[in-house]
Amino acid sequence: MSTSIRIGRRTVLAGAGGAAVAATLGRPAIAATKTFTVGVLGVLSGPDAAWGLVNKYCATATANMYNAAGGFPIGDDKYHLEVVPADTELDPKIAVAGAEKLTQQLGLRYVIGPNTDTGALSVAPVMNRSNTIFIPYAFSRQLYTPPAENAILGMIASYEAGPIIYKYLMQKRGVKSISFLASNEPDALDQQKQGVAAARKLNLKILSADATYQPSATDFFAVLSPLVRQKPDLIVFSGVAPATAPLLIKAARQLGYKGQLSTETAQNIKILQQGAGKYAEGFISVGGASTPAIESDYMTRFAKEYQKVAGEWDDEAGTKVYALEMILRTIAKAGPKALTDTTAFKAEMDSFEIANPFMKDHPPLRYVGTGYFQQKRQIGVPLVVNEVKNGSFQTLFVGFVS
Amino acid sequence: MTQILIDGCVLSANYALIALGITLIFSIINLLNFAHGELFMVGAFMVYYVYGVFHLPFVAGLVVAALVTAVIGALFEKFFFAPVMRSSTREENSMLLAVGTALLLDSVALFAFGHEQRGVPDVIPGVMQIAGGFLPYQRLLVLVVSLVLVGVLLWFVQYTRPGRAMRALAQDRDAARLMGVNVERTSMLGFAIGAALAGLAGGLLVTVQGISAGAGPAISIKAFIMIMIGGAGVVGGALLGAVVLGFAESIGYSLLPGSETYLLIFVALILFLIIRPQGIMGHPWG
CATH class of the missing domain: 3.40.50.2300 (Response regulator)
Incomplete structure (x- = not known):
């Protein structure tokens, strides 16, 4: 395809x-x-x-x-x-x-x-x-x-969305290095694996391919510290649930991370705003028909x-x-x-x-x-890719898997 | 290294409040409260509504969280646990009841609060840098308030009349009754304080971690790990368990980026319990 x-x-x-x-x-x-x-x-x-x-x-x-x-x-x-x-x-x-x-x-x-x-x-x-x-x-x-x-x-499957998002960020934002973080559960790990494979195909420099956190984790400072220290251009939260995304974003930004953050799953802007506030600005995720x-x-x-x-x-x-x-x-x-x-x-x-x-x-x-x-x-x-701008989702681009 | 120390300190202080509440209840009425994480969740939701939705002061949210969870704890003790413990000679009955109360609170919370993750804005926004490490002011606030609350609890248990009654009850229930301690009232007070500590921990940490109706069981499991490390029913043990778990997570995640950290924590816990089943500060006789 x-x-x-x-x-x-x-x-x-x-x-x-x-x-x-x-x-x-x-x-x-x-x-x-x-x-x-x-x-x-x-x-x-x-x-x-x-x-x-x-x-x-x-x-x-x-x-x-x-x-x-x-x-x-x-x-x-x-x-x-x-x-x-x-x-x-x-x-x-x-x-x-x-x-x-x-x-x-x-x-x-x-x-x-x-x-x-x-x-x-x-x-x-x-x-x-x-x-x-x-x-x-x-x-x-x-x-x-x-x-x-x-x-x-x-x-849209993560292995369909991932390469499209990475390619866009390489071309438009100059992303050259990437790290992946996933919850330690089968679905998220599989998405992490697929994301890593896609990044390899695109010749992105992979700084971290297997970082994980406990599925029930709610505090991510310790998990993210080593990833942030490597200073990748992009950190991908593979298969992240809407409840966890704002916590990861907030922790990464509070640790001084300045690069791009993205995921291939759909997110909820209200939850992102409540949980991460201004830290959610620039976060890229997959959107839907709304x-x-x-x-x-x-x-x-x-x-x-x-x-x-x-x-x-x-x-x-x-x-x-x-x-x-x-x-x-x-x-x-x-x-x-x-x-x-x-x-x-x-x-x-x-x-x-x-x-x-x-x-x-x-x-x-x-x-x-x-x-x-x-x-x-x-x-x-349609594959809708959104970025958080001024507290709401703005469409970066719309693609089709056809 | 600085970041590992900061992460370890912050996590330890957060965990200390959770562990103290569950150990207080265990020591006083000999009950492993499976609903502890759910009380944490209720406290977090109280702060979400008071501070996040109604925009009242954060302190008011904490007060409401403590009061509501204390009342829930007291009611649970009076109407659920006390009758079962009076009429039953088997410990597992009260344990099963505790599981039931946890499931009850989970279901009520899903109905009352919905399934969405909730969060509140930072009380003190911004991040400070210490020797290359990052510490958000909000986490510093949680750390300080947690330490103050732990101090207040230790003072209360050590120096006040109800606190002494609770310690007496923890040592020997029958002897305490013979010495004139109102066992029923003290049990209820102990359960209420333990529940309020869970609620306060939830209320403080909602500013850092957010909350959802399904967050309870994971919190309970962490609480159990801490009291297994430190020793069930010993206040000092709960604090020690919190510090050990907090730093184990901080160091582990820094050195091992994958899932090995919790794998090693559980393996170490099993080996440790084989050698010292009563925990670091627990007594072999219970």
């Missing part, structure tokens, strides 16, 4: 997506007679609850919006949408139990989640047995590469609905807004048969294309991934 940055791309299908959504939502609210249920399998409790709750809130907000408009049209019927959550508690065993409940007891054929590689790899056999489509937020390639065919990567420079009216309305559901907006939701929308739109194109038969859904994926309803210019939204996974098993979300 070639990865390219296309800034300011004008629409191929300008306005079509937004118009379709507006037309759907604008119809008189005739009560749906049938119900379509989608599962959300994710971390819904404990320290990492933010990951799964954002998935749940996104799916609920999307469902609420369509339900308020009378349901989602598939074939000749309108479907009332229901979201059934199952908590993995970040434990693969519980994730498997949750997957069995959703697919076998409830008979669901579409599931959003899980949130981690370990969780997604654990539930894959359950999903495959029942031929259930699932959209993990996990980066392990074996989930999406043949013979696997039921998992669809819901976001980035002001690109968001459509539909995305604005979605954000309002999300606030109603979750109590407050979370920038990470901008990267997870696509999942239910893509499931629904693909089923609508494949026809009612795909509601229960995911083979029809998978057959539709290769040619599927709509106007992206979440982006202002409505560029085409399709499934991608042939280059990395030998098949289209990734939602073609």
